[in-house]
Amino acid sequence: MNRMMKWCFILFSIFIIAGCGEASKEDVVAKLEKSITELTSYQTTAIMEMQTGETAQQFQIDVAFKADNYYRVFMHNEEDEEGSQIILKNEQGVFVLTPSLNKSFRFQSDWPTNASQPYLYHSLVSDILNDEQADFTIVDDYYIFTTLTNYQQNQTLPMQEIYLDQKTLTPQLVKIYDADYNLVVEVMFEPFELNIEFDEGYFDVDANLTSQLFSLPVSTMEEQMDQTDFSIRYPSVTYDSQLTDTSEFEIEDGRRVVLTYQGNRDFTIVQEAKTSEMVAYRQPESALGEPVLVGSTIGALTDHSLSWSENGIDYYLASDTLSVDEMIEVAQSLAVQMEK
8 A cells, every 4th residue: 555545544433433423413413302301301400690780690490391291480589589489280281389488370371482591401402403503512421502582471582501511401401691792691500300200299289389398387477477577679670760759558458559660761660478377278379471570579561560479578670661571670679768
């Protein structure tokens, strides 16, 4: 074999080895589509950190999925364990549960398929499959997809990086960026447990509301019910609108405060504390809109309103001039101040 033939053979061998050792984007996408179709169940835990303004909020999220279309997402913040909530999807619909208050809301919603959900495996795979222009790289033990997001409720987070384990194809890390490519949300996953057999009632509303995991001392419940002297919260983001009126009302079982803002954007914020006694069982209340994360709690968002509950206080924001993104930003900015 002459020198030229040797070099050709070496180069050809290198090409074959490289080609066999590195998967293409098309290969990985095809495997993802197949694995997500065949998936029967999984369970995992994720840590989600959100950079909101000058502070960062961190949540632990326990996620469970069972075919066909059953989800249980337990979200809790170490600084507010009493405010832990569950997003539950079963054959009866979509529910948001606050077990510590024995409260539940039923949503008429297509959640989680209606928008990106960075802590759900199916949603991340869907974002990959739906973005034909997604960038694909291989770094260390990860396949990394850079895709567009589908946050219909928040257009300020257009891009995400999804890190998949090469062996299991399950997500290990998700980074979500704003339009200026600043990191705003980061989700870090623990290893996935696949093909789980869940206990009976695991995805049931009543079973989750009455779980001993969420039982609170009587003193804590009494504190939550006695909120008539709550401090008014004022938003730090107002889009140059000014507070023009503060109205306070005594209602049958508590107190209501109405803040009116006028100017560049007109909007109203209602804050209400009730002293209703805890009851052993409550039927789920109907909630208009889509579930959305507001601060450390989950609210209901429509085109012109946003409602949520936190620390025993019910909040309602309404506006015909604020966009959906702007309503979320105003709500996120509410800060406790001394009552005037």
